Structure formats: structure tokens, C-alpha cells
Amino acid sequence: MLVYNATKQQFIDDVRANIITDAIENEVARKLNRNSPRNEVTSWENSLRFMMSVLLDEGIPASAGVAIEYNIPLTNRRVDFILTGKNHQRDDSAVIVELKQWQSVEVTKKDAIVRTQLGSGIRETNHPSYQAWSYAALIEDYNETVRSESIRLVPCAYLHNMKQADAINDPFYEHHTRRAPVFISRDAMLLSEFLSQHIKYGDSSNIMYRIEHGVIKPSKNLADALVSMMQGNGEFVMIDDQKLVYETAIDLAHRATNGNKQCLVVKGGPGTGKSVVAINLLVELTSREMMTQYVSRNSAPREVFKKKLTGSRKKTHIDNLFKGSGSYVNAAPDTFHALIVDEAHRLNEKSGMYQNMGESQIKEVILASRFSIFFIDEAQRVTMKDVGTVEEIRRRAEECGADVQELDLVSQFRCNGSDGYLAWLDHALQVRTTANTDLDDIDYDFRVFDDPSALRRAILEKNRTANKARMVAGYCWPWASKKDKQAMDIVFPDHGFAAQWNLDDDGMLWAIADQSVEQIGCIHTCQGLEFDYVGVIIGDDFVIRDGRVVTNAEKRARQDRSVHGYKIMHKNEPAHARALADQIIKNTYRTLMTRGQKGCYVYATDPETRKYFADFVRSRAEVERPVVSEKSGSLNGLNLPIVSREQAEPFERHVPVYDLSIAAGDFSEMQVAEAEHWVELPDFMRASPGLFVSRVVGESMNRRIPNGAWCLFRANPGGTRQGKIVVVQHRSIEDPDHGGSFTVKLYQSEKIEEYGEYVNQRIVLKPQTNAFGYRDIVLEDELEDLKVIGEFLSVL
Incomplete structure (x- = not known):
């Protein structure tokens, strides 16, 4: 998505006429369905006047293209300024300019990380050269048109308020400033010269238009990229907060080797790259000869990762890299250099088959390693035994004498990069109040079905492309097929629908098994994983009555251990039990409904609940009818269904x-x-x-x-x-x-x-x-x- 696009001359005219910020603000409201905060408007006013001055250079053609606030596909990140045209060899070129209001920076010892004034204090953030380069790399990675049509992307940064260049151009950052030069206040003429070197001729071939409407390559799946990552290949470009978390973790791991224990808590919602950063850290710290393990309470992602790595290295080595959270009950203190805990919200208090071993899984991890990092989303706690909270990690770290830091991941890579969908989902599930009360202008494929068989057909259709679409459900149906292989578990006779829970034969590999699309997974077999499309069946544990969410833990199947102990708790502390169960049920559906990178399809067993979700999408279309995949006609040369x-x-x-x-x-x-x-x-x-x-x-x-x-x-x-x-x-x-x-x-x-x-x-x-x-x-x-x-x- 692009907020503003014009020629250089039109841009200059709009700035001179004092209408540039109004034009951008109006387009942000129209296209992104949000109001622009005052500090963002002020930033446009200041930075774009500086860019206008730079573009007054006659060496930059008047017909060059100017694009402002370009949204990188499949993410929620936006590029400040792009200048398009042709270089001296008449190759199509696009110069990406990262604009900053900064007045000064401080050098750090972390790769591509600087300190500067942000908000109310001095904080660490990406070096602008790295940020510009990473955005260019993401565009090239996602956009097949950029690659196939050889559009050259040239990144740079302009810090127009900065007077001194010593820190921002410190030799420590030379690797990044060579790839994306940085210009400060006194370098305005140098920036003009740089732009004219890369944009010699005007944009006669609609470069930005081709980029904006280019063919987008499907998002990478972490599990599919795992083997290459473990071989040291950079499959994912880490941007903004991801890069900061990664570099901070490496710094703390080294600091902990000869100093005090270190603990890093990383908070991030679905699709913010927690697992991507975790696996990158596992690879990097292992390559630095630090004894490191990836830890998760949920076995599904571990088993999928192990399966993907099978054949690439010895089984004993693979098993030693990926461990369950109960593995450290008897570990000697400081056995490991680093333990990387993914899905830390799922950690239990005690370990062992009968939950009778140890004192605290959190404490055991911290004691067993010099450095521990916990990736956490408290809104994904989905059982009554989940004790993973930021407060509990901090408390246990202090008991162990570890220094604690906290960071946030906010860059969105799932749900088509849509923050709006995630905010709407929290609103719809009544997890929290948000400004996103509808799905208008949200670029994510959300559909509601009146017929579970139609939902299944839709998922089967989507799965044909890459075996990356699955059905999941709330655990409201007994697992009869566990004992009787012929029995059906989830049955809707009125719709001719019958399906089994994921087969015991596949175990936790259900998400990637070749023939498992007909089966239905639950929270325990999909949390921590992602698909292209997910079909979610909402059971009677979550219903809508008069517009309000009503949850009922007693509608869960007896085999579901998520709410084990609820009845006893309800007898002793009924209000607390209901509140905890309500949170678990809402978190469960929030997690299920965010497994899809491209789309989420929903069927609710309760009619009023179905209508509630359908009403959110009626402005875009009526509730889904059965999928039709057959061609009913042909138009010469139009090779689509x-x-x-x-x-x-x-x-x-x-x-x-x-x-x-x-x-x-x-x-x-x-x-x-x-x-x-x-x-x-x-x-x-x-x-x-x-x-x-x-x-x-x-x-x-x-x-x-x-x-x-x-x-x-x-x-x-x-x-x-x-x-x-x-x-x-x-x-x-x-x-x-x-x-x-x-x-x-x-x-x-x-x-x-x-x-x-x-x-x-x-x-x-x-x-x-x-x-x-x-x-x-x-x-x-x-x-x-x-x-x-x-x-x-x-x-x-």
C-alpha cells in the first residue's frame, strides 16, 4: 500500500503550497483507516521540507517519481521516502531514504544498534543505515516483480537535524554505512549528489506503481526454512525490534559468561517473530561455541523442527538442541551458556508426568544457565497450569540473583502483516477494548461459514497449493478415535460433517503430515506453529448472548487437560475459577485464529455466535456459501478458475x-x-x-x-x-x-x-x-x- 505518489516536481509544488501533510494525512485516514498522531504529522512537516530542498538539485530530473509511506508487503512496516527513475545505465532504480528527526546518537557495542533520544528517554534502536538496508532487503525478498524486472533498490538514511557525524559514522558501523550511506544536516548537497548518481533520468516506466502492484512471493514458513537456517543462512531479515532483541541477547550471553547471570524477557504477540529470533539465536550462539538449547513446554513445534532437520545432522545432535521445559529439574547450576525459552507463557510450575517434580520450571531454567531468554505472550496462556508471566519470570530471576531486562517485539509478519486484524480480533473476542471495531480496510482473508462442510472444502482447496492449510477446533469434543480408529470425533449430522481429531499416528507432526488436512487439530498441536490458512471451529465453550461473550469451561471435553482442576477450584473459589477459565477460553480462540498467515475461516456451532462474527464481515460480503472450484466457462487467454x-x-x-x-x-x-x-x-x-x-x-x-x-x-x-x-x-x-x-x-x-x-x-x-x-x-x-x-x- 502506498500513501503518496507523485513526480518530483509535483512533490515540490505540494510542499511549497503547504498541502503535502494534508494530502498524506487524508490518504492515511482513507487507506489505513486511522488518524495520524500529532508527532507523526510534525515529522512529515519537518522531514519533507528538508527532502524538498534536497530535490531542488537540477541533476535530479523533474519527472523522477516520489513515493511516501510505502507499506512493505506482508508486514506492518512502512518506508519513509522513495525516489524512482533510471540510473546512468538507464536501469530502473528506486532509492529508499530512511528519514530521522534525531539530533545525536551514541555508539554501542551491539551490531547495527545505536542509542538516541526516543520518546521520553535515551533508548537503543537500529542504526538508520541498517534499517534502510533491511527494508530494501525485505522488499526485494517479498516482491517477485522487483527481482524479475531487475529494479535496483538503493538504501540510504538522512538525519537532517544531526550536526555531528562522528557517532553515526563510527567505524564500528562501517559494514552498514557502506551498504546504506547516512547523511546528516551538513550533507544535504552530498545527498543531492547521491540521489542524482542513482536517478539520472526520470521515471518513464512507472517503477513505484510496478513495485506496489507487483507479484508478492508467499511468506516464508519458519519450519520450512529451518534446515537452511541451521546451516547458517540468513533466511529471514530481522528488522527494527527483532534486530534489537537479537543483538541484545548476544550481548547478554557474552556478558553472562564472566559476569552476573542475565535474563531477558521478550514480549510479543502472534506473528511478531518470536520463534524466528529464537532459532536465529540458537544458530548464532551455538556457532560461537556456547552450549545452547531451544526450550518449549509445547512439544508440537519441537517435534516439527526435529522432523524438518532429520537427515541434515545426527539424531542425537538434533535431540540435544530441542528440549522440553521439564528437562532441567536435576540440572547442575550453570550447565548451559544459554537457554532459549519459546512460548514461555506455557511454562508450568512443576515438572514430571504427574507434575510433582521440582519447584518451578522458570527457576530451573534460570539456575541451569548463565543466560536465559524468555519469549512470551501472556494472552496465549491456554491452560490452568500455565504460570508463564512477566511478573513470575522477574520474581524467579531475582531469587536466582540474575539481572533482568525486558524488550518488546511489535513488527507484524503473520495475518498478512495486519495489526488491524489482531486488534479487531481482541475486540471481537472481548479480550480488550480496541479502536478496530470492524474489518473494513483490513487486508486479511477472514470468512464466516454457515456450513462446516463448506469450511472444510475451502481449507482443502487452499491446502492443494503447498500443504499449508489446516482445520482446528476448541477442545469441546471427546477423542473417541484415540481408542477406535474408525470412530468420528466431531460430528454435525445436519451438515453431513464428520471428522477425527488429529490421528495418534502423526502425534505432534499433524501440522506437516501429508494426509492430515482432513483431521482437526487443537490448541496443543498447533500452538507455536503457523499455516497459510486456518479453519477454526468454535465450540459451545464460547458463545455470544445479547452481544456479550459467555464462556463455559464445562463444555470442554473431559480429556482436555487445559481446564483440569476447574471444578474443584470452582467449588472453593467460584469467581476466581470463572475468571481464569474465561481468560483461558478466550486466549485459546485468539491463538487458534492467529495461526493463519493469509487467512482465517470460521464456523461456530452456536447460531447466535455465527451471526455475531458474520455481522463483522457483512460490509464486505454475505456469509460464505459452499466453495465452487469447477470452471463453468472459459475466456480465451484468461487462465484462472x-x-x-x-x-x-x-x-x-x-x-x-x-x-x-x-x-x-x-x-x-x-x-x-x-x-x-x-x-x-x-x-x-x-x-x-x-x-x-x-x-x-x-x-x-x-x-x-x-x-x-x-x-x-x-x-x-x-x-x-x-x-x-x-x-x-x-x-x-x-x-x-x-x-x-x-x-x-x-x-x-x-x-x-x-x-x-x-x-x-x-x-x-x-x-x-x-x-x-x-x-x-x-x-x-x-x-x-x-x-x-x-x-x-x-x-x-
């Missing part, structure tokens, strides 16, 4: 196909209803209201759109059209390819100020072609009659 109007799931799974001339006439609700063909978009594209598919004929746009290509458009686009490829209609247009009064062209406008407002004086519709004979279409009269029908998004 096509269905009829009757079979379509409008704007949830399918978008309409139009003749472009008809669409140009007037994109209306009538047309949507009467569209004969509907097409299913590829997995990496999200269907949403307003999208449509049409064919572009002719050579006038062949540098971007091949003749005859099927393309995805957004109808009636809002916001600025400057520099975008659009479908427009005007009575004065006679398109050279088809003769109609509509055309697909690059839109450029020239504005003048009238009565304090900027209005179009001239609109130029530019072909982007290598063919001879195409000219600009220039409109100067009756511009108010011009209709922008749709915005080009991508070639399919």
Missing part, C-alpha cells in the same frame, strides 16, 4: 469480468449483478468490492500491458490519479486502438491555484509504448466531464 454468476461468491472469492467498453460506460451495481463470468484471483491477490477483470487490446501501453492481456482494475478509484494507469472516458477521446471514447493510459494533470484551491488546467493521457504512431491525448476543455472509470492494478 471461472464460474458463472450463479456460482460466484462476489468479491470474496470471485470478481466480475467485463468488456472494457461496457465498464467504461458506467460501472454500476446493475453491471455487477449482470456480469456473466466471474473469475477467482490467484492466492496472492485479495478479492474485494470494486475490483473487476477486463482485457486491454492494442499496443499503446505495451511497455506495461501486452496487447490482449487480461488485467485487474479497481472501479471508481478515489485519491490522486497522478502518475497512475487508469481507464478514463471523455467525449473528446478517440482511442487509436479501438476508436472509442474511453482509453487506458498513464494519467498526468497540470494544476493551477484558483481561490485557494488547486484545480486541473490540463490533463495529459500518455501512452507507454515501444510502438510507432501513438501520441499523448491532451484534454484542456470541459475537464469536469472527464470520468476516471478504473485504476489498473496488475496484469493477470
Whole structure:
């Protein structure tokens, strides 16, 4: 997603006219559905004026592109400023500029980490050169268009308020400043020269537009990347808070070798990279010949990791790297250099099969190692025996004489990088009050099903791509198939649905077993793991009554150990028991509903609960109908699943196909209803209201759109059209390819100020072609009659 996009000249004009921050603020509100805090607006006002001054250099072409606040795909991170154009060799280039308001920094002993004033105090954070480089690396990693079309990404940083460069350019950071040079206040002319070196010619090929709408590579899965990571390959670029946690942990591990015990508590929600950082630390500390182990209470992630590593090294070595949390009851003090505890919220008080050994798993880990790190999300405590809290870790560390530090992970990599979905989920489950009260503008595939069989078909369909979609459920059904292999566990006769819990044969490897998609997992077999898509069955332990969540631990199956002891506790302390069970049940569904990187599909056994969740998505589409995967028609060259109007799931799974001339006439609700063909978009594209598919004929746009290509458009686009490829209609247009009064062209406008407002004086519709004979279409009269029908998004 991109907040602002214009030419260099238009950007300069907007800054001079004092409208740049209003334009950005309005687009943030429209596209991100949030208000901009005052400090963010002030930052734009200050930094963008400095960037305008830098861009006044005539060596930087006026037609270079300027992009502001670009959201990196599949994350919640945004790039401050990007300048696009062509370098001296006429290669497409994009210079990424990380802007900082900092006035001074201090050098640390941690790689790529500096200290500076942030908020109310001096804090450690990423060196801006590393930050700029890591953002460029992420874009290149995720965006296949950047790689396949050889778009050069050049990172740098501009600290326009900083007067002294000694610390920020300290030789300790040379590795990073060479990859992404940093410029301070007095380096404004040097920055201009740097930009002109990489952007010699203007952006004549819509570079930022191609990046924004490029093909996105699927997110990496930690388990799949494990073997390569254990071989020392950097499979995941650590950004921002992840890098800080990683470097702090390495520093503390070395400090603890000859000094006091060290303990680091890392708080982070689902998808913030806790396990990625944990595995990277296991690899790095082991390579430094420190005796290190990865520890988790839940065996599912351990067993999956072990399975993935099988064949790459000896079994004894693998088993010695991954341990259960009860392994340290009898360990001698300081046996290990480092113990890395993942999912620390799942730690129990005592160890052993009967929970009768030791005093505290937290204390045992701290005593057994010189350095211990606990990755924790208290909102994922899902049994009554889970004692992992920040307060308890701090208390036990103090008992053991260990120094304690706390850090946070906030960068979001799951749920399509959507903080909004996670905040909405907390609101919907009534875990906490948030501002995200609906799913509007949240880029995550959330669906509600009236039929569990339809949900299963949807998950089966998604699983065909990479075996990374699974069904899970609250533990509300007895595990009958544990003793009788033919018995069904979860049965809904009215819907013809019957399924088994995950088979005992697969054990904790259910999440990656080849034929396990038909089975249903529970919290114990999926916590700590992730899928592309997750289908969640909500049982009667969680229902909605008059808009309020009502939980009932007694609706859980008797085999579920999560609420073991509830009845005795309820007899002695009923209020406490109900409150604890309520928290556990909500946490369970919060955890289940955040296992999907791309989407979460839901079926609730209770009708009122189903309606409650369905109401959140009604603004985007009606509750799901059964999935239709068969093709009901074919359109020459459109190699995607096509269905009829009757079979379509409008704007949830399918978008309409139009003749472009008809669409140009007037994109209306009538047309949507009467569209004969509907097409299913590829997995990496999200269907949403307003999208449509049409064919572009002719050579006038062949540098971007091949003749005859099927393309995805957004109808009636809002916001600025400057520099975008659009479908427009005007009575004065006679398109050279088809003769109609509509055309697909690059839109450029020239504005003048009238009565304090900027209005179009001239609109130029530019072909982007290598063919001879195409000219600009220039409109100067009756511009108010011009209709922008749709915005080009991508070639399919």
C-alpha cells in the first residue's frame, strides 16, 4: 500500500503550497483507516521540507517519481521516502531514504544498534543505515516483480537535524554505512549528489506503481526454512525490534559468561517473530561455541523442527538442541551458556508426568544457565497450569540473583502483516477494548461459514497449493478415535460433517503430515506453529448472548487437560475459577485464529455466535456459501478458475469480468449483478468490492500491458490519479486502438491555484509504448466531464 505518489516536481509544488501533510494525512485516514498522531504529522512537516530542498538539485530530473509511506508487503512496516527513475545505465532504480528527526546518537557495542533520544528517554534502536538496508532487503525478498524486472533498490538514511557525524559514522558501523550511506544536516548537497548518481533520468516506466502492484512471493514458513537456517543462512531479515532483541541477547550471553547471570524477557504477540529470533539465536550462539538449547513446554513445534532437520545432522545432535521445559529439574547450576525459552507463557510450575517434580520450571531454567531468554505472550496462556508471566519470570530471576531486562517485539509478519486484524480480533473476542471495531480496510482473508462442510472444502482447496492449510477446533469434543480408529470425533449430522481429531499416528507432526488436512487439530498441536490458512471451529465453550461473550469451561471435553482442576477450584473459589477459565477460553480462540498467515475461516456451532462474527464481515460480503472450484466457462487467454454468476461468491472469492467498453460506460451495481463470468484471483491477490477483470487490446501501453492481456482494475478509484494507469472516458477521446471514447493510459494533470484551491488546467493521457504512431491525448476543455472509470492494478 502506498500513501503518496507523485513526480518530483509535483512533490515540490505540494510542499511549497503547504498541502503535502494534508494530502498524506487524508490518504492515511482513507487507506489505513486511522488518524495520524500529532508527532507523526510534525515529522512529515519537518522531514519533507528538508527532502524538498534536497530535490531542488537540477541533476535530479523533474519527472523522477516520489513515493511516501510505502507499506512493505506482508508486514506492518512502512518506508519513509522513495525516489524512482533510471540510473546512468538507464536501469530502473528506486532509492529508499530512511528519514530521522534525531539530533545525536551514541555508539554501542551491539551490531547495527545505536542509542538516541526516543520518546521520553535515551533508548537503543537500529542504526538508520541498517534499517534502510533491511527494508530494501525485505522488499526485494517479498516482491517477485522487483527481482524479475531487475529494479535496483538503493538504501540510504538522512538525519537532517544531526550536526555531528562522528557517532553515526563510527567505524564500528562501517559494514552498514557502506551498504546504506547516512547523511546528516551538513550533507544535504552530498545527498543531492547521491540521489542524482542513482536517478539520472526520470521515471518513464512507472517503477513505484510496478513495485506496489507487483507479484508478492508467499511468506516464508519458519519450519520450512529451518534446515537452511541451521546451516547458517540468513533466511529471514530481522528488522527494527527483532534486530534489537537479537543483538541484545548476544550481548547478554557474552556478558553472562564472566559476569552476573542475565535474563531477558521478550514480549510479543502472534506473528511478531518470536520463534524466528529464537532459532536465529540458537544458530548464532551455538556457532560461537556456547552450549545452547531451544526450550518449549509445547512439544508440537519441537517435534516439527526435529522432523524438518532429520537427515541434515545426527539424531542425537538434533535431540540435544530441542528440549522440553521439564528437562532441567536435576540440572547442575550453570550447565548451559544459554537457554532459549519459546512460548514461555506455557511454562508450568512443576515438572514430571504427574507434575510433582521440582519447584518451578522458570527457576530451573534460570539456575541451569548463565543466560536465559524468555519469549512470551501472556494472552496465549491456554491452560490452568500455565504460570508463564512477566511478573513470575522477574520474581524467579531475582531469587536466582540474575539481572533482568525486558524488550518488546511489535513488527507484524503473520495475518498478512495486519495489526488491524489482531486488534479487531481482541475486540471481537472481548479480550480488550480496541479502536478496530470492524474489518473494513483490513487486508486479511477472514470468512464466516454457515456450513462446516463448506469450511472444510475451502481449507482443502487452499491446502492443494503447498500443504499449508489446516482445520482446528476448541477442545469441546471427546477423542473417541484415540481408542477406535474408525470412530468420528466431531460430528454435525445436519451438515453431513464428520471428522477425527488429529490421528495418534502423526502425534505432534499433524501440522506437516501429508494426509492430515482432513483431521482437526487443537490448541496443543498447533500452538507455536503457523499455516497459510486456518479453519477454526468454535465450540459451545464460547458463545455470544445479547452481544456479550459467555464462556463455559464445562463444555470442554473431559480429556482436555487445559481446564483440569476447574471444578474443584470452582467449588472453593467460584469467581476466581470463572475468571481464569474465561481468560483461558478466550486466549485459546485468539491463538487458534492467529495461526493463519493469509487467512482465517470460521464456523461456530452456536447460531447466535455465527451471526455475531458474520455481522463483522457483512460490509464486505454475505456469509460464505459452499466453495465452487469447477470452471463453468472459459475466456480465451484468461487462465484462472471461472464460474458463472450463479456460482460466484462476489468479491470474496470471485470478481466480475467485463468488456472494457461496457465498464467504461458506467460501472454500476446493475453491471455487477449482470456480469456473466466471474473469475477467482490467484492466492496472492485479495478479492474485494470494486475490483473487476477486463482485457486491454492494442499496443499503446505495451511497455506495461501486452496487447490482449487480461488485467485487474479497481472501479471508481478515489485519491490522486497522478502518475497512475487508469481507464478514463471523455467525449473528446478517440482511442487509436479501438476508436472509442474511453482509453487506458498513464494519467498526468497540470494544476493551477484558483481561490485557494488547486484545480486541473490540463490533463495529459500518455501512452507507454515501444510502438510507432501513438501520441499523448491532451484534454484542456470541459475537464469536469472527464470520468476516471478504473485504476489498473496488475496484469493477470
